[in-house]
Amino acid sequence: DAGVTQSPTHLIKTRGQQVTLRCSPKSGHDTVSWYQQALGQGPQFIFQYYEEEERQRGNFPDRFSGHQFPNYSSELNVNALLLGDSALYLCASSLDRGRSNYGYTFGSGTRLTVV
Amino acid sequence: AQKVTQAQTEISVVEKEDVTLDCVYETRDTTYYLFWYKQPPSGELVFLIRRNSFDEQNEISGRYSWNFQKSTSSFNFTITASQVVDSAVYFCALSPNNQGGKLIFGQGTELSVKP
Numbered sequence: 256d257a258g259v260t261q262s263p264t265h266l267i268k269t270r271g272q273q274v275t276l277r278c279s280p281k282s283g284h285d286t287v288s289w290y291q292q293a294l295g296q297g298p299q300f301i302f303q304y305y306e307e308e309e310r311q312r313g314n315f316p317d318r319f320s321g322h323q324f325p326n327y328s329s330e331l332n333v334n335a336l337l338l339g340d341s342a343l344y345l346c347a348s349s350l351d352r353g354r355s356n357y358g359y360t361f362g363s364g365t366r367l368t369v370v
Numbered sequence: 371a372q373k374v375t376q377a378q379t380e381i382s383v384v385e386k387e388d389v390t391l392d393c394v395y396e397t398r399d400t401t402y403y404l405f406w407y408k409q410p411p412s413g414e415l416v417f418l419i420r421r422n423s424f425d426e427q428n429e430i431s432g433r434y435s436w437n438f439q440k441s442t443s444s445f446n447f448t449i450t451a452s453q454v455v456d457s458a459v460y461f462c463a464l465s466p467n468n469q470g471g472k473l474i475f476g477q478g479t480e481l482s483v484k485p
Contacts, residue, residue: 288472288473290473295477295478296477296478297374297461297463297475297476297477297478298415298461298473298475299475300472300473300474303471303472310471311471311472313472343413345413345415347415347473358405358417358420359417359473360417361407361414361415361416361417362414363412363413363414364413364414366413
């Protein structure tokens, strides 16, 4: 049973560029959340997708956008990259059962470095 | 305000010692979930425990135990007879309002267990 799969594992981009990160949820899960984890910090919630729509959003600028596909996989897009966007980006999947919290499965993340 | 505080940034112990990781949370919600996750160097957040706000029973799982006290808004985690493999960063997290939404993480505690 595959867990959460994220790609790529590492990425180096130049300031001002755009980046797309990908996530395949755990089998049977239908909800995907994205988190940004700066070095030495706890993960910060970016947004959550359910039924192909953004359901919740954290305190991140519009440069951060996402998408969920019919097969529940998801993409995180970041435009106009800043040096401060360098971080580990984590994807978490869960099963939405009447919006109750049954826990999350996390991927290993994508390490984004902006130079 | 909703917040999780892990005051211990780093802890270092010698193998077989017991160690307690502290977690204090803030929320005005009456219904919420609390979590502990382990993050090894690989980056993936590994789920350890989920506790809902109505269940204050302490829990033991092998060498791990958790003490939930609503009166002090604390959810502490104890590892008994620590092992080198326990070395990792540990995060406490709050999921407010039981809506299956975002997790609010603490800053994490880096545990180093030396042989």
